[in-house]
Amino acid sequence: MDQHAAVPVTLPRARPTTPFWQDPPDADVADLRSTPELPVSVDVVIVGSGITGASIAHHLQKSGSSSLLMVEARQTSSGATGRNGGHTKAASYRSFQDHVSALGVEAAVQIARLELAAIRGVHRLAAGGENVDDSKGIACDSNPCDTLDVVYDPAQWTAAQEAVAAMKVVMPAGDPAAEYTLYTREESLSLFPCSDDVDETTGEVTAICGVVRYPAGSVSAYKFTVGILKRCLAKGLNLQTNTPVLSIDKNDSGRWEVTTDRGTVSARHVVLATNGYTAHLVPSLQGVAVPLRGQITMHRPGSRMPDVAGEGTGLQTTYSFIYNGGYEYMISRPPGSTCAGDIVIGGGLKFADTTEEGGAGTGGLCEYGTTDDTTINDTVSAYLRGAPVRYFGRGSTASGGGHSWGDDHPDGRIRKEWTGIMGYTPDGYPLVGEMPSPIDGEDNSGLWLCCAFQGHGMAYSWPCGQALARMILAKELDDTAKQQEQDAALRKWFPDCFRVSEARLKLRFAGRLH
Known part of the structure; x- marks a missing residue:
């Protein structure tokens, strides 16, 4: 397993197999570039246009964030979201005893409740429920x-x-x-x-x-995500497809420089919603976020x-x-x-x-x-x-x-x-949160991960995106007491074991755990 975990992670490949869900791709957004050129500077760059990136954009915009750029290496939602089977299923009993052994009963119960709430939430949003702002809902073959x-x-x-x-x-x-x-x-x-x-x-x-x-249920995760992104676009999201990110580096002023094959964008925050591809941009995650x-x-x-x-x-x-x-x-x-x-x-x-x-x-x-x-x-x-x-x-x-x-x-x-x-990941939980600093002497503040969903993305991606958005918004607050208050509120429903930590980044990968 060590040999396979060490294989250098690449960018998404050109000309992938064509899944049913993307045949044909959505005519409006598959190859969309909201502006002819990349913006010079934004508040937040989200790398990845799957359900995770859509959730992050959706929840940031709900709180008033408007300067958002989303970049995608291939077509919109052409990665894991546009390829999975669309099974909205928690199966929490299958991992519950493992969670109890590793984390304790309280955390195991919290994970089970999050998983069920997530799949129910996807169908509720598809039906036009809370947070979609559209009584017609999203046409995505939702079938609870x-x-x-x-x-x-x-x-x-x-x-x-x-x-x-x-x-x-x-x-x-x-x-x-x-x-x-x-x-x-x-x-x-x-x-x-x-x-x-x-x-x-x-x-x-x-x-x-x-x-x-x-x-449980089923859904077209591709159509669901495209539907959410169209609502985000209407609120000001700038989407740039077919724009692979080549590197991310911090400049002397403390801002991130996101370099693509079409130019460079400066941002206060960079979010990697890149799932199995994440280690390509953060080499220290090689063997930690394994494809x-x-x-x-x-x-x-x-x-x-x-x-x-x-x-x-x-x-x-x-x-x-x-x-x-x-x-x-x-x-x-x-x-x-x-x-x-x-x-x-x-x-x-x-x-x-x-x-x-x-x-x-x-x-x-x-x-x-x-x-x-x-x-x-x-x-x-x-x-x-x-x-x-x-x-x-x-x-x-x-x-x-x-x-x-x-x-x-x-x-x-x-x-x-x-x-x-x-x-x-080595411990079987997603990576959600800010990269620790320093790692290898690097200041990673403002670099956020929301990835590695263990093949369980329909239960994890949406709530993890919501949690990540809240973490970013809390960090933007000047009031320490308010930051602590928001963090305490998040911990009531979001598992601590999902958060990025330096200790988790040192674990050795041995294969799937659940």
Whole structure:
């Protein structure tokens, strides 16, 4: 792992694989340059135009900040936000016990509540709720619904039961962040479209152990972010796409010089909302914010899957399929959306490695350290292409809900396939806050990080952007007492473990923790 974590992080690559969400890209903002030339000076430069950058801009503008420049190396929201599967899912029980062990019960509960509030907040904003300032909302295929975690590994099924029980003990009755329902194997097969995992090549069967059901949903993260950015643009945000940042340096007057391939901008604050690419601009983060390539396939539904056109429903939940050493996540495109009924499946990291890399048991070692989203991993591709038949069954009768996969669509099973770059840290938590000073003798005041969301960006990016905006605004206050008051208010809902610290920057990366 040390070798992969040390691979120099690059800028986003040209000509990446094309995700479904960006085909075609938004005509209004994909290649937008708000002004023909870069401004000479601004208050805040936000590097990155994904959901994190949009959240930061949105929350800064709500507090009156208007001198904002956002720069993007490629097209608008063309990184992880425009590539992820759009699964608004917390799955807090899966990491709760780890958080308790590392941080204590109070912090673990705080994280669980933040995750649920974040995904609910995205759907609320999409519907035109608080803070959007538009009763029409954002057209982004928002689909709040339940999710099913179909567990195939006995050890993980035991862990799931123990975690849910632990959450219910330490959280008040009725707390929505502890709202989970467990189903036995027999109940799962009777109630839900799912199947024992049957390998079509070997005939090996891996039985379902049980199912965990809880609130979640799906959304086009790309359309959601574009919708937020359009509102920010109307309030004065200057967006400059296809403008990669080459370096950031502090001048003698204490301002940051942000150098791009089109010129240099001076700013009091620079925010890196660059996720897995962050170490390219801050070399001291090499091995601290580590890229990891993920992969997604989009499947036309099989002949026996719920027919959106005929039944008007499609699958009623999203899914995750959890097995020894890995998982896949799955959403079904909702009624009324483009390609309604299509099934988006991401994951398969366990099977990424070639035999030269050590086989599937290394957990996708070869995908760590890469920023190459211009290609796909053929081994992962083969695995994900076979996923729906394994998880729903091929037969004419199904064990759950009267549905199985059936025959492939006449136009072929796969509609689209693409990759994207995530960001991970040694301790499994995002990096949010101001870079410590001094690091290697450098004064980093005014340099802010909001990145490395552990592949959990739909639960972390929006609230982390909100917290980062509040940190910047608090630092601008002249009154120390008011700064402390704002910081105390933030700590009530935002976990301390997410904040950047010098100690966290010294940790050694060993792979994904959750």
